Amino acid sequence: MTSDDVLLSKQGAKRTLLVVEDNEINRMMLCAVLEQDFYIVEAEDGLVGLEKLAERYQDISLILLDVYMPRCDGFEFLRRKGEDERYNTVPVIVTTAGGSVEDEIRCLELGANDFVVKPYNFEIIENRVNNLIRLRESAMLVNMLTWDADTGLYNKEFFYRAVVDESAHNPGIELDFVIADVENAPSLNDRYGEAHYAVLLRELADQILRKLPKGVIGGRIGPDKLAFVVPHEQDCNWEERLSLGPENLSPQNVSVKFGVVEHMDMSLSVPKVSSLASSAAATIRGRYDVRVAVFDDELHNRQLLEETIRESMESALGDLQFSVFYQPKHDVHTHRVGGAEALVRWFHPTVGFISPGLFIPIFERNGFITRLDMYVWEQACKEVSRCQALGLPEVPISVNASRLDFDLRDLPQRLAAIADKYEIPHSLLHVELTETAYADNPQRVVDTLGELKKLGFSIELDDFGSGYSSLVSLNTLPLDVMKLDMSMVRKATELNDFRIVESTINLAQVLGLQTVVEGVETTQEARRVIEIGCDYIQGYYYAKPLNREEFEDYLRRDATGECDE
Ligand code: C2E
Ligand code: CA
Ligand code: CA
Secondary structure, three states: OOHHHHHHHHOOOOEEEEEEOOOHHHHHHHHHHHOOOEEEEEEOOHHHHHHHHHHHOOOEEEEEEEOOOOOOOHHHHHHHHHHOHHHOOOOEEEEEEOOOHHHHHHHHHOOOOEEEEEOOOHHHHHHHHHHHHHHHHHHHHHHHHHEOOOOOOEEHHHHHHHHHHHHHHOOOOOEEEEEEEEOOHHHHHHHHOHHHHHHHHHHHHHHHHHHOOOOOEEEEEEOOEEEEEEEOOOOOOHHHHOOOOOOOOHHHOOOEEEEEEOOOOOOOOHHHHHHHHHHHHHOOOOOOOOOEEEOOHHHHHHHHHHHHHHHHHHHHHHOOOEEEEEEEEEEOOOOEEEEEEEEEEEEEOOOEEEOHHHHHHHHHHHOOHHHHHHHHHHHHHHHHHHHHHHOOOOOOEEEEOOHHHHHOOOHHHHHHHHHHHOOOOHHHEEEEEOHHHHHHOHHHHHHHHHHHHHOOOEEEEEEEOOOOOOHHHHHHOOOOEEEEOHHHHHHHHHHOOOHHHHHHHHHHHHOOOEEEEEOOOOHHHHHHHHHHOOOEEEOOOOOOOEOHHHHHHHHHHHHOOHHHO
């Protein structure tokens, strides 16, 4: 029965009563009166009564029970009814003749709820029956609103309230908050179905409850999230404490991540604490080696910074807090600067410098990256145009494109329109993309790059060798340049073995691609990659990313050969 069913049935539907009475005349009288408002199930003694109860307990709203009957009397009936949990919520009114106090006490002890005395006063009976039914239905409703039927834990609202009550009643006691997040819930639901998922969740809840100390408050606060509040324990080893047994869970591969907030700050709302615990759990999603993450200062600071970033990104764009730096690329063949990569910088008025390594991933999550990339593209176009006006050497500028940019159907047209606004030859603009863009939506990326190339832009594959490089993307994408990720040079230096760098450059050459080696920092590294035969080098050894003035100065000095010294 759901809470809706209870509400519906409350609105006037006829309830069913079980009348257990051996005296036929009494029974008929009771039935005759009650029939107008109730469906009646009759039983001529306790045994028949128990049979009828077993058949119909889900519809029976109340039992009227005689005490003295042959075969199985009212006491025996109550005793046996009490043994079966399913009948717990069905109330009983005992009908006694003469009203013996001993009988009444015995019946109460056995779980009876009320009495009426023979001979019957029907008005009293009807009122008592109605009162008890109302009471029972309100209690059932409250139950449904309080407990989560799958796990037996509190539901979300009651859990939050219980935690607040607990802390109000025991203000001196520090509390810890634990969230359990079932990582692979969607696949479990798919594989086993909802009903079996509910069983798994119940097993999970039971296991966790067994692991946690007494006095724990538990709630189901989301379809796949359980939460627990426990008295704080000094130096608790959470990994150990929350190690779930292999019992019924692991064969089904239920993957649970825990997030813990120690010393709950009760000035925060419980949902807020719960979101902190969730964010801790989120940091270890997908990891096999760790199951528990405790919310600590580092995570807290990172969150504050992320919040600041999200809140101020819009205004930062308008207030020109983003500026574009240019990192020169050294052309190995001409010994001159052969291009530059546009790299965005954020100088925040209160936080100070924020690294792109921090804000780019956030923008990639919330989609803001596309607007920023368009801004950087425009700045790069402006810069090319300035260099032309200043009579500086014309070098192509490479601009990073995030994988999200490829969701813009008109990306090529937009980029071309901006370049044309500044009257820049498209050959002076390169687009850098990473393989992850390709992996997301291969056909879209292939088509977009094809159009970009038709418009005259060059395409560079960024960070090659950093992750899951696939030869498929090399073969399928219309590329001009391969950029070897700096981790390749780092590794080669560490192992004093450049063979992988060498084979990668050979591969690029076979495919007719130019090569840029990134992250070259030392003379030895530069010498080695030049020997191997790369075309361009981008790294601190030649130049760091430079602001506009520095970059223009660099170009000027490069033209006069000063940068060679
Ligand atoms: P990336 O595209 O791989 O850019 C190269 C990064 O390596 C830059 O970091 C650069 O400063 C750094 N670097 C260059 N030479 C060296 C070296 O010799 N040694 C070391 N240790 N590092 C070197 P940066 O500027 O912090 O940018 C980090 C990442 O942020 C970039 O990696 C890129 O993925 C992203 N990014 C930067 N600007 C933009 C942008 O405008 N749009 C998009 N979508 N992403 C951007
Ligand atoms: Ca890049
Ligand atoms: Ca790169």
